[in-house]
Amino acid sequence: xxxxxxxxxxxxxxxxxxxxxxxxxxxxxxxxxxxxxxxxxxxxxxxxxxxxxxxxxxxxxxxxxxxxxxxxxxxxxxxxxxxxxxxxxxxxxxxxxxxxxxxxxxxxxxxxxxxxxxxxxxxxxxxxxxxxxxxxxxxxxxxxxxxxxxxxxxxxxxxxxxxxxxxxxxxxxxxxxxxxxxxxxxxxxxxxxxxxxxxxxxxxxxxxxxxxxxxxxxxxxxxxxxxxxxxxxxxxxxxxxxxxxxxxxxxxxxxxxxxxxxxxxxxxxxxxxxxxxxxx
Numbered sequence: 001x002x003x004x005x006x007x008x009x010x011x012x013x014x015x016x017x018x019x020x021x022x023x024x025x026x027x028x029x030x031x032x033x034x035x036x037x038x039x040x041x042x043x044x045x046x047x048x049x050x051x052x053x054x055x056x057x058x059x060x061x062x063x064x065x066x067x068x069x070x071x072x073x074x075x076x077x078x079x080x081x082x083x084x085x086x087x088x089x090x091x092x093x094x095x096x097x098x099x100x101x102x103x104x105x106x107x108x109x110x111x112x113x114x115x116x117x118x119x120x121x122x123x124x125x126x127x128x129x130x131x132x133x134x135x136x137x138x139x140x141x142x143x144x145x146x147x148x149x150x151x152x153x154x155x156x157x158x159x160x161x162x163x164x165x166x167x168x169x170x171x172x173x174x175x176x177x178x179x180x181x182x183x184x185x186x187x188x189x190x191x192x193x194x195x196x197x198x199x200x201x202x203x204x205x206x207x208x209x210x211x212x213x214x215x216x217x218x219x220x221x222x223x224x225x226x227x228x229x230x231x232x233x234x235x236x237x238x239x240x241x242x243x244x245x246x247x248x249x250x251x252x253x254x255x256x257x258x259x260x261x262x263x264x265x266x267x268x269x270x271x272x273x274x275x276x277x278x279x280x
Contacts (some may be wrong), residue, residue, distance in 0.1 A: 182237055
């Protein structure tokens with residue numbers, strides 16, 4: 001019994017000494033932690049509201065930057081709490097810096113994709129829903145994240161491209177402009193009337209409301225080829241109508257030329273047999 005009382009008395013003295021020595025530090029540390037947590041949250045919301053006023057600012061990038069500011073503040077709060085207990089924060093900062101350098105070297109590919117993702121979200125060379133060719137792949141943009149960009153091919157196959165590959169290469173955006181030019185190459189026989197073929201092609205274009213009047217369609221003889229007279233046809237349409245116009249007018253040109261008696265020749269060659277006349 002006497003031993004138990006002695007132990008309790010010793011524990012009480014140790015607790016009293018701890019509270020006396022570190023009580024104010026604990027209270028101060030808790031206050032710094034709570035206040036720092038509240039300030040970090042308030043600053044994050046303020047940054048988020050400020051960035052939301054920028055029209056071209058992507059939601060993902062906005063939230064990332066706001067959260068990054070919050071975490072930076074929390075790091076300083078933790079260092080301030082440790083300093084309250086007498087911990088030498090200079091050595092900790094050096095350790096964190098060395099650890100950060102090591103992690104950065106190990107994850108340099110990932111960090112480069114992150115940096116490229118931030119640039120893509122900031123400068124927006126393309127948007128979700130546009131058809132692009134980037135990083136050696138082509139497809140419709142489905143999502144732009146901080147690390148990868150998701151494309152979908154015309155047959156709906158998912159492609160994930162690291163943002164570093166996109167930012168470091170050329171990007172072809174087929175959907176950037178509202179209009180696109182649709183090109184056709186129509187071959188007719190050498191014996192056919194070119195003007196008659198022109199009239200048939202013009203009639204098809206005039207009937208299709210998707211073909212724009214401005215810029216005007218172009219119909220010219222582009223080449224006197226080996227087997228045909230090649231007519232170049234160029235019409236403008238809305239970008240969303242490009243493939244429909246391409247497919248429908250190709251069919252309509254063939255039908256109109258057939259109705260006008262204009263033939264589309266097969267590739268052919270004239271062969272002269274040497275010595276045949278002499279043998280006869």
